[in-house]
Amino acid sequence: MTRAFVLHSDSPDEQSGGDQASRLRELVGSLDQRGGSPAMDGDTSRHVAPERKIPIIAIASGKGGVGKTTTSVNLSIALSTMNRRTVLMDADIGLANADVLCGLMPKNRLESAANQDGFTLEDLAIDAPGGFRLIPGSVGIGRVDELNDEERRTLLASLRTMHRHNDVVLIDTSAGLGPSVTEFVSAADLGLMVVTPEPTSIADAYALIKVLVSGDPGARPPVLSLIINQVANEREAEQVHDRIAGVCDRFLGYQIPMLGYIRRDKKVLSAVRARVPYMIDSPKSSAGKDMTRLAKTLIDWAGIEGRAAATTSRRSWFARR
Numbered sequence: 291m292t293r294a295f296v297l298h299s300d301s302p303d304e305q306s307g308g309d310q311a312s313r314l315r316e317l318v319g320s321l322d323q324r325g326g327s328p329a330m331d332g333d334t335s336r337h338v339a340p341e342r343k344i345p346i347i348a349i350a351s352g353k354g355g356v357g358k359t360t361t362s363v364n365l366s367i368a369l370s371t372m373n374r375r376t377v378l379m380d381a382d383i384g385l386a387n388a389d390v391l392c393g394l395m396p397k398n399r400l401e402s403a404a405n406q407d408g409f410t411l412e413d414l415a416i417d418a419p420g421g422f423r424l425i426p427g428s429v430g431i432g433r434v435d436e437l438n439d440e441e442r443r444t445l446l447a448s449l450r451t452m453h454r455h456n457d458v459v460l461i462d463t464s465a466g467l468g469p470s471v472t473e474f475v476s477a478a479d480l481g482l483m484v485v486t487p488e489p490t491s492i493a494d495a496y497a498l499i500k501v502l503v504s505g506d507p508g509a510r511p512p513v514l515s516l517i518i519n520q521v522a523n524e525r526e527a528e529q530v531h532d533r534i535a536g537v538c539d540r541f542l543g544y545q546i547p548m549l550g551y552i553r554r555d556k557k558v559l560s561a562v563r564a565r566v567p568y569m570i571d572s573p574k575s576s577a578g579k580d581m582t583r584l585a586k587t588l589i590d591w592a593g594i595e596g597r598a599a600a601t602t603s604r605r606s607w608f609a610r611r
């Protein structure tokens with residue numbers, strides 16, 4: 291079995307699987323604008339710095355119940371504690387619950403921006419526990435997981451304008467294979483697939499990966515990576531990765547790495563019940579340590595710079611809210 295390289299290794303450059311590694315490095319290079327030439331504004335009276343681009347990362351899963359939203363929320367907190375201004379958009383249309391995990395009660399939700407009701411995503415973003423900002427998703431709108439093409443284009447265009455005050459944008463997509471999931475992942479710079487050791491989760495994760503990489507033959511497949519959740523230890527995580535990577539390589543000709551893993555931890559369940567993210571409730575727990583390591587790896591591989599955090603003080607940030 292050909293084994294794809296594992297991103298959580300202490301020395302990722304020494305791993306095999308060069309195609310995916312090269313594409314991830316290209317992502318880092320494409321996001322680094324420091325070497326660009328300054329542009330000129332319309333009246334040519336002053337130089338204008340090139341627009342800074344930040345990575346957009348979609349988090350998806352083949353099925354529900356694998357901890358995708360819990361992973362999204364706690365990853366947002368982990369990135370924020372590492373001085374990266376993070377905004378999380380809950381795009382689980384109709385069944386959004388990231389705000390519930392954070393103990394929040396938002397007044398306005400994602401459909402206000404999708405329907406062009408005068409709200410931008412920046413308008414909707416609210417301060418969440420742990421230092422990140424949350425764009426609350428839609429609930430009870432009568433249609434689950436189905437934005438129309440115009441609504442998806444509106445949201446994606448708005449996401450790309452959020453570079454001024456953020457270092458990274460995360461999208462918590464719906465579970466499954468719906469068009470809103472595939473469109474968001476395909477439009478993102480990186481897609482993270484959350485999967486557990488359960489056979490149904492593995493099968494559904496492969497089905498989602500197949501849909502994503504077997505789309506338009508002329509289009510470049512998205513850059514994807516695995517997060518193995520609810521494992522006993524690193525060995526079990528590697529076994530799950532081997533199974534998925536093996537079938538992806540054999541049947542799709544696609545090498546998918548593992549970004550990291552999160553061990554099963556009773557503190558995760560107790561934190562969910564208390565509506566407090568475990569990176570706040572128990573950051574030193576097994577799951578908390580794994581999430582911290584995973585966030586560090588993501589910062590390295592996606593080139594997430596802390597430039598917005600460095601130029602915006604916490605006091606001035608909250609003064610604008």
